[in-house]
Amino acid sequence: MEAFPLLVLENIAFAYGARPVLKNISFSIDKGEYLSIVGPNGSGKTTLLQIMCGYFGPGKGIAYYRGQNVHKMSIRERAKHFAVVYQQHGIRFPYTCLEMVIMGLHPHRAIFEPLGDEALFQVEQVMRLTDTFRFADKLITQISGGELQRVMLAKSIVQKPKVLFLDEAMSGLDICARISMTKILKGLIEEQGITVVVINHDLNTAYRFSSRIIALHEGRVVAAGPPEQVMTEEFFEDVFDVKVEILGKKGFFIHDNIIKQEREREIK
């Protein structure tokens, strides 16, 4: 563990026009964490992630990476430290999967620098790790959504980031693909010491795999800590409006009644 946290957010606030999205958010992330950001739709998760990775600047507050203001780093410098996997890509050109993964080398390569053996070997290793090597020559317009997402993950790993951000990148995947992707991420944390920050709609995988959870609700951090401490029955009621039963340390069972509706019915 390093003496200082890797990423520090200080009083981050952001508004789209007059509509505040994030209010006074402060927390820090240590090296080697698997941090899940959870919260209902519209709670500001994606905005927060985009501020953290530098895509846009905060209205107020500062984000630091190793003591450096994230938004004062050059775009290229940031790309050498941060990689992001998004949920949707909308790429409409027939690149091959291999070409796509090689693009991960972009921040580390000069304009016409040829691809060395070492780099190619690294690309192959990553493609084998993400199980994308067998369709390396296929066009990305011809593969399934799950396969594309693995290709994009491979591209981001090839980028050799210190922090890997995933913006709902697993939302479209089936449970098996989700678990296998999470395991790859856990492996990267253990072997390469990277830090992973995930926006996660799947609370079960967040509970089982995260080292820490940050819960957002209406633009504020309402809970932060290890999953079993954060994900309590009260938490689900307050943040997600659902009733749950906690099953020891194994997880939880979500009931299908929606608390807000019940309360409204009672008032009537």
Added chain:
Amino acid sequence: MKHAIVGVIFLFVLCALLISMVSLGAMNISLITTWNVLLAKLAGSEKLLEGIKPNIVSVVWDIRLPRIICGICVGMGLAMAGTIFQSLLQNPLADPYTLGVSTGAAFGASLAIFINIMYGIIVPVPLFAFAFAFITLLMVILIAGRGRGQPSSNLIIAGIIVSAVLSSGISFIKMLSGENVGAIVFWLMGSLSSRSWKEVALILPALCISGGIAFLFSKDLNAMAMGDKNAVALGVNTKRLRLLYLILGSWITAACVSVCGIIGFIGLIVPHMLRFWFTSDNRVLIPLSALMGGMLLSIADNATRLLTTSEIPVGVLTTLIGGPFFIYIFTKRRKGAGDE
């Protein structure tokens, strides 16, 4: 390596086309004579010209060659601009014609011609063409950004809207020109006939400089083709890059339109085919599309020059072929899985 070989083959074919096209025409000139004239002129040796009639030299060097070079340059430019616009806007349907940039340039050029004829003030046609091409492109992007629905279709719709407005603007200028309307009309149809070294001098530097810069940043353009967010995540300054390529694309288009009016669809067809055959990598795509665009337009131009007696403007021919191709891509795109 494979792509380098393709490039060399394309270059070779282009040179072969150039020489054979120069030798073809109403006046029968053999390939050897053509070759000798070209060689003599390029090497500055009068010796090789011995035994060749001066009028043949003049036909080859002053009439046919500049026209054919103009055609190749315009084809190169339009195809390159198409590649740039498609990658930059992440839209396989974009090209100078469908985005309305050509019409913008044509409007600027018509305005300049009009001012030149009517008021006798000499305003530079290419500068007007560039200014209006750039403004048109910005307007199209702005309108598309405001519209609801799919961003890529919005761009084309915005292109059509702006194009329609500018077309009526051009009609208005034509009407105001009265008797002098012929100068604008003929030029607007997109013809390469009677283009001289003057036009070559106009387009060649623009093509080389803008093409060179476009090629230099083509690696960043690859990242840009994956969308803004992904490009930023890969370390690309998208704002700066977008501005650079918008200027380059407009400049190339304006140079092409200034030389020969509106020629449609070259910029759409060429990058599309090359992506299909070879790769989407812009480092390969930009030079290859330039070469193929040059080949395609010079073939089309010479077909109209040689096969028809009244010389159909080449713009008419490319649009006749390009239109159905556009429909094909459009319908295929709609059916395509994973699209948007």
